[in-house]
Amino acid sequence: MVTNISTANQTDTVLRTEGLNIYYGNFLAVRDVWMDIPKNRVTAFIGPSGCGKSTLLRCYNRLNDLIESFRAEGKVFYYDENLYAPQVDPVEVRRKIGMVFQRPNPFPKSVYDNIAFGPRLNGYKGDMDELVERSLKQAALWDDVKDKLKQSGLSLSGGQQQRLCIARAIAVQPDVILMDEPCSALDPISTLQVEELIHELKQRYTVVIVTHNMQQASRVSDMTAFFNVQTSEKGGRTGYLVEYDRTEAIFQNPQQQATKEYVSGKFG
Numbered sequence: 001m002v003t004n005i006s007t008a009n010q011t012d013t014v015l016r017t018e019g020l021n022i023y024y025g026n027f028l029a030v031r032d033v034w035m036d037i038p039k040n041r042v043t044a045f046i047g048p049s050g051c052g053k054s055t056l057l058r059c060y061n062r063l064n065d066l067i068e069s070f071r072a073e074g075k076v077f078y079y080d081e082n083l084y085a086p087q088v089d090p091v092e093v094r095r096k097i098g099m100v101f102q103r104p105n106p107f108p109k110s111v112y113d114n115i116a117f118g119p120r121l122n123g124y125k126g127d128m129d130e131l132v133e134r135s136l137k138q139a140a141l142w143d144d145v146k147d148k149l150k151q152s153g154l155s156l157s158g159g160q161q162q163r164l165c166i167a168r169a170i171a172v173q174p175d176v177i178l179m180d181e182p183c184s185a186l187d188p189i190s191t192l193q194v195e196e197l198i199h200e201l202k203q204r205y206t207v208v209i210v211t212h213n214m215q216q217a218s219r220v221s222d223m224t225a226f227f228n229v230q231t232s233e234k235g236g237r238t239g240y241l242v243e244y245d246r247t248e249a250i251f252q253n254p255q256q257q258a259t260k261e262y263v264s265g266k267f268g
């Protein structure tokens with residue numbers, strides 16, 4: 001594994017994994033990940049299907065806890081806090097470290113209530129109208145929906161629904177936004193809009209994105225982690241981090257043969 005830690009450390013590290021092994025039951029899905037995610041940057045995870053990109057992403061906000069067979073060894077730090085320490089409340093982790101999924105999944109509620117739902121649940125005491133407007137503006141959706149706040153979120157287009165989900169994630173004032181293939185269900189124009197949005201989001205947030213689309217990784221991310229899969233003698237397929245560096249280096253001057261072949265489209 002090649003990890004250009006010095007480049008990652010140009011800014012503060014927000015998330016760090018140390019020797020992270022992730023299991024589903026006895027199956028080792030991802031092994032021995034050491035990686036620092038820098039603040040106010042976009043970090044992309046790329047690699048062939050099944051190498052564990054989503055599994056790793058979900059460890060950063062303890063979403064895997066909801067899967068019964070899940071087990072992690074090693075450490076995941078958010079700044080200097082071990083996210084898997086017994087006293088840590090996973091609900092609070094998920095407030096600070098939000099998630100946007102592959103398929104837009106607005107609640108069957110109005111546009112306004114989609115945004116207000118999380119803050120209300122958290123007992124937000126400020127001006128809700130202002131928070132809704134600010135979140136929608138940050139998600140580049142305000143102009144599209146300012147006259148439709150009472151309409152169902154499900155009445156919006158796919159791309160608008162995904163931006164609504166991003167606005168919903170922003171509304172609870174997170175620090176990190178995890179995105180699991182956020183554009184895979186979108187048309188090219190909506191994809192471009194979400195990519196532009198991701199670019200703006202890093203001014204305020206740290207973004208980690210899983211993507212199958214290498215052009216997308218090279219367009220939106222500052223850092224790229226390439227994962228691959230190794231098949232064991234028993235036939236188990238375990239993902240591992242091959243190389244982690246500035247996106248430009250991964251795409252133009254990768255240090256590992258497997259990275260070179262993957263980014264040039266030879267496999268995956």
Ligand SMILES: Nc1ncnc2c1ncn2[C@@H]1O[C@H](COP(=O)(O)OP(=O)(O)OP(=O)(O)O)[C@@H](O)[C@H]1O
Nearest residue numbers: 024029048049050051052053054055056067069237
């Ligand atoms: N809930 C689960 N229970 C058991 N095994 C799982 C579960 N989720 C994922 N896996 C397995 O863990 C491995 C990694 O899956 P994961 O979805 O994280 O990979 P990925 O790189 O995100 O794949 P893709 O690009 O196809 O989405 C795969 O072998 C997968 O079958």
